Amino acid sequence: MRFMKAVSTLMLSALCVPLAHAEVKIGVITSSTGPIALVGIPQKNSIALMPKKVGDQNITYISLDDGSDPTASVKAFKKLIDEEKVDAIIGPSGSPNAMGVIQFAAESGTPMLAPVGTAAVVLPMTEQKRWVFKTTQNDDLIADAIVAQMITSGVKTLGFIGTADPYGENWAKVMAELAGKNGIKIVANERFQRQDTSVTGQSLKILMTKPDAVLVAAPGSSSVMPQTTLADQGYKGQMYQTHGAALDPFLKLGGKKVEGTILAASLMLVVDEVPDSHPSKAIAKSYIEAYRKLYNETPATFGANVYDAGLLLEQAIPVAEQTAKPGTPEFRAALRDALEQTRELAGTQGVYNMTAEDHSGFDERGRELISVKDGKWALLK
Incomplete structure (x- = not known):
């Protein structure tokens, strides 16, 4: 009896212990x-x-x-x-x-x-x-803003160079549709690999078409080389980038050769310039400050x-x-x-x-x- 009572007490106690929450x-x-x-x-x-x-x-x-x-x-x-x-x-x-x-x-x-x-x-x-x-x-949301700016600036012909992967290919598809709808002719359409060390051939083909503007569709550091190569070859038209270039190393790697570039990206790049009423401003600033505090640098x-x-x-x-x-x-x-x-x-x-x-x-x-x-x-x- 005493044994059975002890077992019953232990079982009751176990049931009374709160179940641990799974992580x-x-x-x-x-x-x-x-x-x-x-x-x-x-x-x-x-x-x-x-x-x-x-x-x-x-x-x-x-x-x-x-x-x-x-x-x-x-x-x-x-x-x-x-x-x-x-x-x-x-x-x-x-x-x-x-x-x-x-x-x-x-x-x-x-x-x-x-x-x-x-x-x-x-x-x-x-x-x-x-x-x-x-x-x-999504690419179309960013592309809409870029194309609207092109129209305002009077761009009629466009050169395109993007990475030979899903990022560049989807951008090529989106821009072909938007440009066509808005009377902008894509006169050059080139690709390169992210790990390439030269895009001289592709940029020369773009230069031969004399476009009013050029859009580079590439993520991270790969966005820099097509633009700096075109600058070295004397291109003077307007350069555009996608949100793939929205990081400070783009500025450092490109230097004066990327001056005047236009892109569409999140408010994080210019968070201090957007109105306080923007619903994302407070959370963006909080994230930036926390990242700076932990790593002593601004996050991309x-x-x-x-x-x-x-x-x-x-x-x-x-x-x-x-x-x-x-x-x-x-x-x-x-x-x-x-x-x-x-x-x-x-x-x-x-x-x-x-x-x-x-x-x-x-x-x-x-x-x-x-x-x-x-x-x-x-x-x-």
């Missing part, structure tokens, strides 16, 4: 080494600034470096899914890297938040891409794309938890659904409004027209 595990894949490290380093650094707890749930981030190699991205992605059993994955850094892992996100039912440039990771929407959310502005917008992924998850996790516990397929599915229901969430890059058709969710509040003036970024007025 939420988030994988992060960045290219913090290799050719696109200028993109990946601020992304990896931003992990330290992301939410560590949501309600009673602790968030653990598992960070892996793919060395800018799409094959390594696949290995890292599978490791996070199969071995770490993560609830969501942020990354990879590069557009080709991200395109190569979408099928594994879908097959495993793991939400993927892609901090990449190309809209091809979410458009056109497919059954696989239902699991992917994008934390950068690429880092903010990862930080915003953390904000999206911070809002979605409590919603998903109402359906299932972290670490389960049901929780991952609920997390995907919660992300898709994001409404008016202000991030560092703009305001997110996700729908079943739009897994990027930006509007005009996610872009500013910016120029390079006296070696610095300046709001184009």
Whole structure:
């Protein structure tokens, strides 16, 4: 009797102990080494600034470096899914890297938040891409602003040079459509590899067509060489860049040869110049200040794309938890659904409004027209 009573007491005591909350595990894949490290380093650094707890749930981030190699991205992605059993994955850094892992996100039912440039990771929407959310502005949103500025400036002919990958190819597609609709003729259409050390041949072909302006569509440091090469060859027309060039090393690497460049990008580059009423200004400044305090340097917008992924998850996790516990397929599915229901969430890059058709969710509040003036970024007025 005494033994049975003791066992009953122990069982009752165990039932009275609050159940421990399972942690939420988030994988992060960045290219913090290799050719696109200028993109990946601020992304990896931003992990330290992301939410560590949501309600009673602790968030653990598992960070892996793919060395800018799409094959390594696949290995890292599978490791996070199969071995770490993560609830969501942020990354990879590069557009080709991200395109190569979408099928594994879908097959495993793991939400993927892609901090990449190309809209091809979410458009056109497919059954696989239902699991992917994008934390950068889609190309058409940025291109609309650039083309509008071209029209205002009287640009009639345009030279285009972009990377020979999903980033450059999608930009070529978007610009062909927009330019055609607005009476701008693309007279040169060139490609190069991110790791190329020369684009002399491509730039000479562009020069031969004598375009009014040239648009470079390339991410990170690869955006610099086409423009500096054209400058060395004497091109005097207006130079445009995409949001892929929105980082301070572009200014340092390009020097005087990138003076006067026009691009459209998030408010982060000119945060002090935008009105205080902008819904993203406060969060952008907070992120910039926290990053500076920790690393003694200003973050690139690429880092903010990862930080915003953390904000999206911070809002979605409590919603998903109402359906299932972290670490389960049901929780991952609920997390995907919660992300898709994001409404008016202000991030560092703009305001997110996700729908079943739009897994990027930006509007005009996610872009500013910016120029390079006296070696610095300046709001184009």
